[in-house]
Structures are given as C-alpha cells and as structure tokens.
Amino acid sequence: xxxxxxxxxxxxxxxxxxxxxxxxxxxxxxxxxxxxxxxxxxxxxxxxxxxxxxxxxxxxxxxxxxxxxxxxxxxxxxxxxxxxxxxxxxxxxxxxxxxxxxxxxxxxxxxxxxxxxxxxxxxxxxxxxxxxxxxxxxxxxxxxxxxxxxxxxxxxxxxxxxxxxxxxxxxxxxxxxxxxxxxxxxxxxxxxxxxxxxxxxxxxxxxxxxxxxxxxxxxxxxxxxxxxxxxxxxxxxxxxxxxxxxxxxxxxxxxxxxxxxxxxxxxxxxxxxxxxxxxxxxxxxxxxxxxxxxxxxxxxxxxxxxxxxxxxxxxxxxxxx
Amino acid sequence: xxxxxxxxxxxxxxxxxxxxxxxxxxxxxxxxxxxxxxxxxxxxxxxxxxxxxxxxxxxxxxxxxxxxxxxxxxxxxxxxxxxxxxxxxxxxxxxxxxxxxxxxxxxxxxxxxxxxxxxxxxxxxxxxxxxxxxxxxxxxxxxxxxxxxxxxxxxxxxxxxxxxxxxxxxxxxxxxxxxxxxxx
Numbered sequence: 001x002x003x004x005x006x007x008x009x010x011x012x013x014x015x016x017x018x019x020x021x022x023x024x025x026x027x028x029x030x031x032x033x034x035x036x037x038x039x040x041x042x043x044x045x046x047x048x049x050x051x052x053x054x055x056x057x058x059x060x061x062x063x064x065x066x067x068x069x070x071x072x073x074x075x076x077x078x079x080x081x082x083x084x085x086x087x088x089x090x091x092x093x094x095x096x097x098x099x100x101x102x103x104x105x106x107x108x109x110x111x112x113x114x115x116x117x118x119x120x121x122x123x124x125x126x127x128x129x130x131x132x133x134x135x136x137x138x139x140x141x142x143x144x145x146x147x148x149x150x151x152x153x154x155x156x157x158x159x160x161x162x163x164x165x166x167x168x169x170x171x172x173x174x175x176x177x178x179x180x181x182x183x184x185x186x187x188x189x190x191x192x193x194x195x196x197x198x199x200x201x202x203x204x205x206x207x208x209x210x211x212x213x214x215x216x217x218x219x220x221x222x223x224x225x226x227x228x229x230x231x232x233x234x235x236x237x238x239x240x241x242x243x244x245x246x247x248x249x250x251x252x253x254x255x256x257x258x259x260x261x262x263x264x265x266x267x268x269x270x271x272x273x274x275x276x277x278x279x280x281x282x283x284x285x286x287x288x289x290x291x292x293x294x295x296x297x298x299x300x301x302x303x304x305x306x307x308x309x310x311x312x313x314x315x316x317x318x319x320x321x
Numbered sequence: 322x323x324x325x326x327x328x329x330x331x332x333x334x335x336x337x338x339x340x341x342x343x344x345x346x347x348x349x350x351x352x353x354x355x356x357x358x359x360x361x362x363x364x365x366x367x368x369x370x371x372x373x374x375x376x377x378x379x380x381x382x383x384x385x386x387x388x389x390x391x392x393x394x395x396x397x398x399x400x401x402x403x404x405x406x407x408x409x410x411x412x413x414x415x416x417x418x419x420x421x422x423x424x425x426x427x428x429x430x431x432x433x434x435x436x437x438x439x440x441x442x443x444x445x446x447x448x449x450x451x452x453x454x455x456x457x458x459x460x461x462x463x464x465x466x467x468x469x470x471x472x473x474x475x476x477x478x479x480x481x482x483x484x485x486x487x488x489x490x491x492x493x494x495x496x497x498x499x500x501x502x503x504x505x
Binding site: 158 | 438441445451452454455456457459460465468469479481483
C-alpha cells in the first residue's frame with residue numbers, strides 16, 4: 001500500500017553513471033535547510049510513539065548490514081527498537097540536509113581514531129555534500145540527534161527524573177572536579193541536588209562527546225563546568241536574576257582539553273534535559289559568541305515532523321540566544 | 322557429527338604457562354576450560370628449545386593456536402606447523418581449579434552489581450559474555466557500575482582500562498587483575 005517507485009531518491013553524488021530504480025516502501029523526507037555557522041539543529045524521536053510494527057520493519061530496511069547485525073545481537077525488544085530508531089534518526093536526519101539527494105540508506109559512517117562516529121564522505125561526482133557533523137544521544141524514552149555544519153558538536157540527553165543508583169556525592173567525588181563537588185554539596189535538598197547533578201552530568205558528557213576523544217581522553221575531573229551569573233544582560237528584556245552562563249574551565253596543563261566551546265542546556269518535552277556543546281566561532285564578536293542558536297524538531301521519520309522551537313516543548317535553561 | 326564452530330587463531334607471544342593460570346587466557350580457551358575440556362597444546366619450533374610442561378618451563382617462542390571443536394568432549398588446538406609433540410594441560414589440575422574458583426566468585430559479584438544497576442528486561446539473561454552495550458547500559462550506568470565495582474573490591478579503575486571493557490567477563494578479568502596486583 002505504501003510501495004511506489006522513487007525516481008528522485010537517487011544516489012547522485014556517488015553514482016552518476018547509472019540511474020536505477022529504488023523501490024521503496026517509504027515516502028520522501030522533506031528537505032531541511034542547513035544550519036548556519038552558529039546554529040545547531042536537534043531532531044528527536046520518542047520511541048513510545050511508534051506503535052506500527054510494519055513501519056519499524058520499513059525502518060529496519062534503511063540500516064546497513066552491519067547495523068542490522070548489531071540490532072540482532074541486542075537483547076530485548078525495547079532495546080532493539082531503540083537501536084533501530086537511533087540509526088534511522090541519524091540516517092534520515094542527515095538525508096534531509098542533502099536536500100534529500102542522498103538516500104538515508106546510502107550514508108556510510110566511520111569512527112575517528114578515538115571512536116567518535118562521523119560521516120564518511122565519498123568523493124566523486126559534481127555534487128559536494130555539506131560537511132555535516134552530528135552526535136547522537138539516547139535514553140530509553142527519547143533518542144536525539146544534533147547536527148551542525150563544519151563545527152564539532154556533542155549532545156547528551158537524560159531523563160529529568162533519573163535517579164542514580166549510587167549516592168550522588170560519592171559519584172561526584174569519584175568523577176567530578178573539586179569545584180563541582182563543592183557546588184553539588186551546597187544543595188541540601190535531595191531533589192535540587194539530583195537536578196544539579198544531572199545538569200552537570202549532561203553538560204560534561206556533551207563536552208566530551210563534542211571533543212571526540214572518548215571518556216579517557218577527557219576525564220571528567222580534569223575540567224569544570226560552572227554556572228556564572230550574568231550581571232549584564234545582552235537582551236534587555238531577559239530578567240537578570242535568572243540569567244546564568246555555562247562556563248568551562250580546563251586545567252592549564254591539559255593540551256587536549258580546550259575551552260573554546262559554547263554550551264546550551266534545555267528542557268525537552270517536559271521530561272528530558274538536553275545539553276548541547278559546540279565549538280565557538282572565534283571570528284564572532286565576543287558577546288555574540290556567548291549564545292547558541294538552536295532549532296528543535298520532533299520527528300517520526302516519513303510520518304511526521306514537528307518544529308518544537310519557540311514552543312513549551314523546548315525550555316531554555318541556559319545558553320540559547 | 323562434527324560441529325564446526327568459528328575458528329579463531331590466537332597468536333600468543335612469549336607466554337609463560339604461569340600466565341595461563343592467572344587469567345590471561347583468550348576467551349576461546351576460557352570457554353574450553355569452563356566447559357571442563359582438556360586442552361592439547363602444540364608448540365611451534367623455537368631456537369631455545371622446549372622440553373616439557375611444568376613450572377620451570379619458559380615458552381620463549383610464539384605459540385599459535387587454532388581451535389576446532391570436533392565434539393563437545395574434546396578440543397584440540399593445533400599449530401599451523403605440526404611438528405612437535407603434544408602437551409596435555411588438564412583443567413582438572415588443582416592449580417587451575419583454585420584459580421577458576423576465585424575467578425568465578427569475582428564474576429558472580431560482578432554480575433550481581435551489573436544486574437543491580439541495569440534494569441534488564443524480563444527474560445534477559447545477564448551472563449559473562451553479555452556486552453554492556455547490548456544490555457542497554459549508557460554512560461551514566463557504566464560509571465555507576467565501575468564505581469560499584471571499585472567499592473565492592475576495594476580497587477581503583479583507570480578510565481583507560483574502563484573504556485576497554487566490552488563484556489561482563491572483561492570487567493571481571495580487569496577486577497581480577499587489579500585485585501591480584503593489589504595483593505602483590
């Protein structure tokens with residue numbers, strides 16, 4: 001019923017010689033305009049909203065043989081579904097930014113030398129794909145993919161209500177910097193402390209993932225995330241008392257840990273925290289460097305895309321312009 | 322009927338038999354030992370010579386092992402060049418038995434901590450061969466598990482070592498290594 005021939009979903013940049021039929025059971029994706037230099041785009045899926053087993057099957061067909069094998073090895077239906085959706089989200093999201101000239105199936109991925117996944121650009125043909133950078137994060141209830149052009153990005157999402165099994169201060173003592181431990185210890189109320197812990201955690205994760213050097217390449221205790229009250233407001237109508245900036249301090253002797261990164265922290269869908277970290281544009285004037293532009297979409301690929309920016313589903317905690 | 326399982330050639334450089342006892346076994350060998358199978362170790366020729374299997378033996382040359390499971394009762398590991406007598410290593414030896422007991426206790430403890438951390442779906446078994454990624458462990462789960470293991474065993478795990486852990490068995494092996502290093 002959903003099957004038809006797609007003439008326009010052709011692997012143009014990779015195979016100019018043969019035009020071939022791509023029999024697809026899925027409709028086309030709407031293309032998306034590329035993010036600007038200072039912009040990050042965030043696409044997310046809520047796995048529970050996918051109830052159609054045949055759609056999941058169609059999604060599975062978009063995966064590479066290697067990805068399919070990986071899904072097979074995962075234990076439990078819910079985790080399998082998340083694994084499929086995770087790959088589908090990356091592939092479909094990237095496809096949108098190629099004006100849908102590149103079929104989601106065709107993307108190839110590789111890992112950098114530290115293990116960070118990236119798009120493997122295949123050269124050849126007249127059309128040069130944009131240099132898309134992406135990063136994925138998932139919880140059992142949401143999968144998110146952040147995209148930028150040219151600029152390294154890291155994202156991390158976490159359920160707002162997630163309660164670590166271990167004692168929070170013990171975890172902080174073991175993994176966080178001394179400043180952060182002190183900061184957490186200053187919150188007496190357990191719920192506030194839990195909330196601050198998760199904020200720090202997601203921001204630190206996002207930074208490490210943006211750096212792309214792996215957990216051991218950027219040990220959590222070697223850098224500090226802190227929240228600095230803004231005494232002046234760039235945009236006059238923002239209430240000064242709620243304004244704070246996310247800052248990062250790195251140890252002066254660490255060559256690998258750079259500090260030219262900007263952060264944003266948002267609440268997504270009332271249920272999740274999302275931290276986004278992207279490299280600063282050194283050419284941008286000082287004050288404008290502070291804030292990150294973010295556009296957010298909720299998607300069920302090939303079924304529905306909803307722009308969530310400027311809605312209640314995306315609440316800026318800090319860092320957004 | 323012959324059962325052909327995947328053949329894995331493991332090339333071990335300069336391995337002292339004692340190190341075999343201390344857990345530096347590749348997983349294929351471990352599986353074999355755990356299944357109570359006897360191993361036949363064939364050896365490549367070396368310039369230093371090689372006489373018998375005992376405490377004083379120094380394996381100075383590389384040993385190439387290939388496993389072919391011909392039945393569930395025995396495994397033979399044959400080297401690429403078969404020109405030396407077979408050496409028999411019986412897992413029923415007391416030394417190995419003690420070593421295996423300690424390791425299985427470690428594994429049990431590790432499994433307990435992992436199961437406590439991860440809300441594993443109904444009917445999913447968590448075993449030594451389970452991969453953390455397949456159990457749905459995310460980064461926060463991983464650090465919590467590492468911390469739980471550190472507290473339970475009184476050890477400290479480096480980030481680099483932790484990053485190499487793929488399966489539950491890897492975690493147990495690392496713990497075992499650290500515990501033994503601590504007691505030296």
